[in-house]
Amino acid sequence: MLTARDLSVNYGSKPVLRGVDLTAHPGQLTAIVGPNGSGKSTALKAVTGELPFIGDVRLSGMDVAHARPGDLASVRAVLPQFTPLAFPFTVLEVVRLGVSRGATFNCDQIVNEALHRVGLDGYQGRYFQELSGGEQQRVQLARVLVQVWQPVGDDGPRWLFLDEPVSSLDIGHQLQIMQVARTFADMGGGVIAVMHDLNLTAMFADKVVLFSNGGVVSQGTATEVFTDDMLMQAYGCRIAVSMAPSSGPFILPQTAALNI
Amino acid sequence: MRRFSLLDLSKITATTALLCMSFVSESRAAEHQRVVSAGGSITEIVYALGQEHRLVARDTTSNYPEAAHDLPNVGYVRRLSAEGLLSVDPDLILVEEGGGPPETLDVIRETAIPVITVPLGFDRDAVEAKIKVVAEALDVEEKGRELASQVLAEIDAAVAESQLNGKRVMFVLALQGGRILAAGQNNAAEGMIHMAGAENAVQGFEGYKLLTDEAVIMANPDIILVMNSRRGMDLSDEALLANPTLASTKAGVAGAILRMDGMFLLGFSVRTGQAVRALAGGLQNVGS
């Protein structure tokens, strides 16, 4: 379980995150949503230990602020929004970077399987830098998947932290990647994803945390969080929430809804 | 096997030569038949002593006489290479004071090849000492004494004839970005200026330095002395006078610029007597 209590982050003297309480459970896909600058990416960076923070964050009982990077890396993997790569590595070499030191399993088999899951079969020999933005993001996801290959390890669940995993993808790949994350959660791992697309969030997330102005304004299931008032308050525009029979809430900006 | 015995002999020679140079007999003269001369002034002396047939190599600064250019070049006198020296299979190495590096000379001494350092200096005595050391090293002391007395006589005559009476001379080694690299105290150029009976217009530092404009004005030389190098890198009058401060000095206004061959002027070797005479005469003419 991931718990963050009274989590605050300052950039210089400017507070970006103020007293946030957050919990996420293994076996669930927890989505963090909110407008630009609401602090959702900052929150993700804090709970992964990338940013220094005030407060208390525990991941599977580990104190994130003081844990060794190696210990954290063995239970959670992080997909950044954008990963600049310095040298001309091939796709295979990039994904292999996720393989932990002393891994006993057949690493090539897993690397190939991970590439298959993100829809990049046969890309092993391509140079990472030659790929499109969306393809690069999927390669990075494969690397992250390899790092925590078993959703539940001997000593507990593994965690995936994804910062806008599908922002640069086409709709087909968006569904494919969200399905990968969903499967990871279904198999017992924990997934925390920063999301922009509210409809995808509603379709895949077990729990939604809505950020606004550096704090959490609402959390619960998509149906609970995605209400007209709540979204309008957070995003500052008129949004209509309907219910789709198969996949729960269905969100359209108001002006677009009028044009239908 | 032959080489081995040769080396043994040269080892003995080295020890003897270093300990009791003056007792080296004429008969052993035949033993140093493969001499490396590292230093332009040494090479001149070797030629003047008529011993050039014993030279097997010279350094980069050995430009005179012209025939020296036919010898293999072992590099710059301060950057000699141990294997380079050994490759010409020498049995004696003469090197100017300050030559080296010391590590190289140490390795050479390991091989029992004698390395004799020839002292440096910028006056009449230095010329005498150089000739003496080189002649002794080559076991031609008699010829050495003759050469030294001849050269010293030339110097004395030239000095006596000089009628410069305190003309103030500035020696310009080079222009660096339009600024003047001039000779101060304790260097070959000042030594020559003094021997020619003139005065160094530049005072206050050792060796060669870039002068500030004010220092140039303070110096205010009557005559500017420069070298013309063999490689066409001469300092032209235009280049010198393009420096407005230099152009404003007495020498600049009068266009009193004297050119002499660098090695001839600054070698402090066999030709120094002629050089003093030429310098004194040149300064006289250009100044009047």
Added chain:
Amino acid sequence: MANLSESYSNRLAEGDRSRGARRLGFALIVLLAVACMSGLAVGASDTSLWHALFDYVRGEDISRRDQIVLWDIRLPRVIMGCLVGAALAVSGAVLQGLFRNPLADPGIVGVSAGASLGAVVVIVLGGMLPFAALLGPWLISVSAFVGAWSATMVLYRIATRRGCTSVATMLLAGIALAALAMALTGVLVYLADDAQMRDFTFWNMGSLAGASWSRLTIAVPLISLPLFLSPLLARGLNALALGEAAAGHLGLEVQRLKQGAILIVAGATGAAVAVSGGIGFVGIVVPHLLRLVNGPDHRYLLVNSALLGAALLLLADLLSRTIIAPAELPIGIITAFVGGPFFLWILLRQRSVVDL
């Protein structure tokens, strides 16, 4: 055989260059061995390694001169060439990994500027310094080493705040510090006389001519320790290619990696520059070439850089001491002459493939 090469090209198509890199490593060992033997066999003098070995095996005496040429001149020089070449190439590879930039070289962390300043201080002021006589022929090396280390440590201090070193700050401060060191060097060059200026110029152009057994007793531990430790950085440098944050998420202790990399570079380059002067281009060309052939995986890049750097420097030294024999051309001139155009050619050629 056909089968083997087929499976190899399959693996290449699969993006796996590790087998090729290992093979290249073996090839480079052979190349280095050849370079070492050539270094021993060829020189300005006519001393023949083979005759000497032959005589030795037959139990005959080797002439004193041949002994000295082989044992006191060529062998220390070959060992020194291996160490210096390996140190420069590995330092280049480590720094490029650390700065995530293929153009980084030891100049960036102030090593070269510091060493240069250290050298010129004793060349010009040597006579006046109280400890000068004590150190004797070691003076320039010791001072260059101290200069290299001090510059790097100052830079590290400047760039480190709250236990975190910013490579960007280090890069910028490195430029400033290098300019400062250059200015101080300029002051000393201004004070220098003609001979001192020549000594400094020659020092700057680099040479392995100073190699001797006594010098090696100090240089071998100083250079080989960081060299042998450098493979410990390999995995970390690979992860760092993803950026510091992602490397941390992969479990890397980023700050410790940076410290280790800087210590290794300062140690290896500082010592190498101290004994050989300024030898350029090895640190940039060697890792770059190897990256083009077998990719940037530092597990192979560092080892192969050491091997290729050593071999290339030995070959450059071979040229340096034979091309104008019996004189010697400074080796830095040769590395720059060969390295410069070669590097340009690589840049022009590869731009079409992967733009860095």
